[in-house]
Structure formats: structure tokens, C-alpha cells
Amino acid sequence: MLLHSYRITRILPCLADPEKIRVIAEVSGEIYEAFPYLNAILKGCIYNHPALTLTIKKDGKLFTLHAHHITLAKIEDEKEAEEILGWLKNLINETHEKRDLIEPNFSMTAELKPLDIYKLLPGTSCKKCGELTCLAFAVKLVGQEIGIVKCSPLFTGEYKEKQKVLIELLQAGGYAITTPLSHPEKI
Numbered sequence: 001m002l003l004h005s006y007r008i009t010r011i012l013p014c015l016a017d018p019e020k021i022r023v024i025a026e027v028s029g030e031i032y033e034a035f036p037y038l039n040a041i042l043k044g045c046i047y048n049h050p051a052l053t054l055t056i057k058k059d060g061k062l063f064t065l066h067a068h069h070i071t072l073a074k075i076e077d078e079k080e081a082e083e084i085l086g087w088l089k090n091l092i093n094e095t096h097e098k099r100d101l102i103e104p105n106f107s108m109t110a111e112l113k114p115l116d117i118y119k120l121l122p123g124t125s126c127k128k129c130g131e132l133t134c135l136a137f138a139v140k141l142v143g144q145e146i147g148i149v150k151c152s153p154l155f156t157g158e159y160k161e162k163q164k165v166l167i168e169l170l171q172a173g174g175y176a177i178t179t180p181l182s183h184p185e186k187i
């Protein structure tokens with residue numbers, strides 16, 4: 001069994017939906033071996049092989065698997081988080097057990113949507129990035145026409161949590177990230 005147990009270590013407000021929560025759970029051992037096989041059998045995943053992250057979209061929720069932890073976003077409550085973690089545990093273990101029968105997929109199979117990015121921006125449409133709105137910025141960011149560094153408000157303390165999640169999502173999507181040297185956020 002690849003994943004023996006997990007433990008919820010942090011419960012935070014959801015950045016995309018203030019009425020929901022974001023949950024971080026540590027997992028026993030390393031689970032990244034299952035990622036290319038999960039990427040092969042699940043639709044709509046974003047797999048970043050170099051960074052060893054796999055983002056799964058399900059029922060409007062986002063689950064990001066890392067080597068040693070799992071992040072769940074847009075979750076109703078702790079009970080739902082436990083149910084999803086149980087489902088993920090079974091999925092990871094069953095997929096890993098059947099890995100000899102599955103052709104691993106090491107490619108990125110889904111693209112980020114501008115709306116996913118927009119929800120993690122400050123949302124003030126302050127125009128400091130040179131765009132008229134945050135949504136316009138999100139569209140350009142997805143198209144790699146502009147760098148995240150251009151949104152200077154995102155690198156202030158006020159949006160630190162959104163910044164961390166957005167950078168994590170961009171990295172999972174294989175985007176090159178440059179953060180302002182004056183605000184060297186640990187990511």
C-alpha cells in the first residue's frame with residue numbers, strides 16, 4: 001500500500017470561495033509514484049512531473065497531490081474533507097496496485113482556465129499591471145503573455161495566502177514563475 005494514512009494538519013479559509021474551507025493533509029510516506037498512473041486514468045488532471053504535483057478537478061473542487069501532502073480547495077467542512085481524503089487514499093492505492101496494467105502518462109493533460117486564475121487575484125482591478133481588469137490579466141497570464149510579477153498588489157502581505165496558492169497552481173501547470181526580488185516569497 002502506497003498511502004497508509006493521512007492527517008489533516010491545517011484548515012484555512014478557501015481563497016476562491018469565502019464560505020468554504022481549504023484543507024491541508026500530511027500523508028504517510030511518498031505518494032508521487034502514483035501520479036503518472038493517475039494522470040493516465042483520470043480526466044482533467046494537471047500533472048507537473050518535474051515538480052511532482054498532480055491537480056485533480058472534481059465537482060468544482062480542486063485537489064492537489066504533492067509528494068508528502070494533499071491540498072483540498074472549495075471544501076464544505078471537515079467531514080467532507082475526510083470523505084474526499086478517504087476517496088483519494090483508495091484511488092491512489094488502487095491505481096498504484098494496478099500500475100503494471102496502466103501506461104503512465106507524464107504529460108500535462110489539462111490547461112488552466114482564466115477563471116481559476118482570476119479567483120486567486122486580488123480582484124480589485126486596480127490597473128497596476130497595465131490591464132483594465134483582473135480578468136484581463138488572468139487571460140494574459142494563462143496565455144503566458146504576462147508574468148505574475150506584474151500584479152504587484154499580489155505580493156503584499158494582504159494577499160500572501162492567495163499568492164501562495166496561485167503560484168502553486170501555476171507551478172503545477174508547468175508555468176515558469178518569477179517573483180519580485182524585493183518580495184522573495186518562499187514557495
Ligand code: SF4
Pocket residue numbers: 121122123124125126127128129130131132133134137138150151152153154
Ligand atoms: S495589478 Fe493585480 S489586482 Fe491590479 S488589476 Fe492587475 S491583476 Fe488585478
